[in-house]
Structure formats: C-alpha cells, structure tokens
Amino acid sequence: MPILEIDNMTKVYEGKVTHRAINQLSFTVEEGEFLAIMGPSGSGKTTLLNMISTVDEPTSGTILMKGVDPHQLPENELAYFRRRELGFVFQNFNLLQTLTVEENIVLPLTLDNQSVDEMEKRLTMITERLSLTQILHKRPNEISGGQAQRTAIGRALIHRPSLILADEPTGNLDSNTSKDVLELLMQVNQEQKTTIVMVTHDPIAASYCDRVLFIKDGEFFNEIHKDDRRQMFFQRILNVLSLLGGGQVGDLSTIRLP
Numbered sequence: 001m002p003i004l005e006i007d008n009m010t011k012v013y014e015g016k017v018t019h020r021a022i023n024q025l026s027f028t029v030e031e032g033e034f035l036a037i038m039g040p041s042g043s044g045k046t047t048l049l050n051m052i053s054t055v056d057e058p059t060s061g062t063i064l065m066k067g068v069d070p071h072q073l074p075e076n077e078l079a080y081f082r083r084r085e086l087g088f089v090f091q092n093f094n095l096l097q098t099l100t101v102e103e104n105i106v107l108p109l110t111l112d113n114q115s116v117d118e119m120e121k122r123l124t125m126i127t128e129r130l131s132l133t134q135i136l137h138k139r140p141n142e143i144s145g146g147q148a149q150r151t152a153i154g155r156a157l158i159h160r161p162s163l164i165l166a167d168e169p170t171g172n173l174d175s176n177t178s179k180d181v182l183e184l185l186m187q188v189n190q191e192q193k194t195t196i197v198m199v200t201h202d203p204i205a206a207s208y209c210d211r212v213l214f215i216k217d218g219e220f221f222n223e224i225h226k227d228d229r230r231q232m233f234f235q236r237i238l239n240v241l242s243l244l245g246g247g248q249v250g251d252l253s254t255i256r257l258p
C-alpha cells in the first residue's frame with residue numbers, strides 16, 4: 001500500500017525569472033520502502049522534499065500521505081500532522097546547540113506534551129538502539145559528526161513517524177561514519193518498517209536503499225530496484241548516473257563496497 005502518492009506535481013518559482021523546478025512529476029512510495037532520490041545539482045530534489053514535508057506548496061498537482069493531502073489541512077492541523085507523521089534528518093544535523101543530546105532527542109515529545117514516563121521509556125529504547133547512552137548529557141559541540149547524526153536520527157524516530165525525510169544525511173560525514181549511519185537507517189527501515197525517503201548525491205549511500213528514483217530538470221528520468229546484491233545495484237546506479245551526466249562516475253566504477 002502506498003504511504004506517499006505524488007500526482008502530476010509541478011512547482012514553478014515566480015520571480016524576475018520564472019523557473020519550473022518540478023514538472024508534472026508522479027510517483028508513489030510504498031509503506032516500509034527505503035527510497036533514494038538522485039539527480040544532478042539543480043534538478044529539483046530539495047524542492048521536492050520541501051513539498052513533501054509541507055515546507056513549500058506545489059504550484060499544481062497533489063501529494064497524498066496516508067491518503068491525506070497535508071496541503072489542504074488548516075494550519076493548526078498541518079503543524080500537528082507534520083509533527084506526528086514526519087521525521088527529518090539533515091546534512092548539517094540541525095541540533096539545538098544549547099540542549100544536550102538527551103534533550104534534543106526528546107524535543108518532539110516535549111512539543112507533544114507526552115508524559116515523562118513515556119518519554120523516558122522511548123528515550124531508553126532509542127538511545128540503546130543508537131549507542132548514545134554514554135553521551136546523553138553532552139552538548140552537540142562536544143560530540144563527533146557521527147554521534148551528532150545518530151542523535152538527529154534519534155530525534156527523527158522518537159515520535160514514531162510514518163515517514164522519515166533525509167536530505168543528504170551523510171553529506172558531512174567521512175566514509176566510515178557514513179557507513180554506520182546508513183546501516184542504522186537500513187536497520188530502522190527493516191526492523192521498524194519506517195518508510196524513508198533520502199535525497200543523496202552519493203551512489204554508495206543510494207545502494208543501501210530498495211529503489212532509486214532519478215530526476216532530471218524536475219522530471220522523472222528513471223528508476224531502478226535493488227536485487228539481491230548491493231554491488232550489482234551500485235553498478236547499475238553508476239550506469240544511470242553516467243547517462244544523467246552525474247559527474248565523476250568513472251572514478252567510482254571500480255569501488256568494491258564495504
């Protein structure tokens with residue numbers, strides 16, 4: 001069953017020069033799927049995430065999340081819907097610097113007025129799962145990039161959202177730490193059946209997903225599904241990227257995945 005249905009979506013930015021960032025794009029995301037979205041710089045990936053996350057409005061077309069068009073909700077219901085149904089993970093972690101790791105993680109529950117008991121229960125579960133128990137009282141400037149991203153993932157998961165939206169979640173991490181974060185996202189996806197939509201430039205990151213959707217100039221370009229072997233999937237991702245004109249694919253084609 002699709003959790004997300006994008007139908008004929010167009011986004012035109014009006015300004016001195018009008019720009020059609022997304023053009024009549026349609027696709028669905030199944031419940032429990034881990035989807036990567038790839039495309040050259042400027043192809044509309046962030047615009048697309050912003051419309052799914054309701055930060056921005058499409059010019060035309062519809063988005064249904066669990067059958068509901070969030071853009072049609074009144075403002076107070078929309079804020080609740082976004083908090084309830086969505087979790088966000090960003091490239092720059094977006095943690096509040098004045099709060100500890102623990103306080104950052106429980107923040108979405110605080111906003112929802114959850115009981116302290118419930119918060120503690122979920123906090124323990126999540127922090128054990130993400131190996132954060134030793135650093136709960138540290139602040140973001142006292143932890144590593146990988147720990148910061150695990151904290152952000154904890155914050156995205158704690159209210160058990162239906163959909164996690166991740167924008168280049170490994171963009172600021174070294175390759176070993178990226179691998180840890182991607183394995184974690186994959187486990188969350190497999191064990192908790194949380195649906196994840198992840199924008200990435202990195203074909204290695206995309207190879208952790210079930211499917212990659214490629215967009216070019218705001219339009220559907222191609223999509224490929226993972227078969228059993230991640231190495232094969234990775235090669236197929238590189239093939240599509242080279243058709244897309246996606247940069248230094250040649251340098252990557254000999255990589256053996258960890």
Ligand SMILES: Nc1ncnc2c1ncn2[C@@H]1O[C@H](COP(=O)(O)OP(=O)(O)OP(=O)(O)O)[C@@H](O)[C@H]1O
Nearest residue numbers: 013015019021039040041042043044045046047048
């Ligand atoms: N607020 C805006 N006003 C006008 N044009 C915009 C605005 N935001 C984005 N654009 C344009 O829309 C196009 C798509 O931008 P978007 O940021 O969605 O691309 P992207 O695929 O996420 O790029 P990147 O990979 O570089 O982050 C670009 O040409 C960009 O210049």
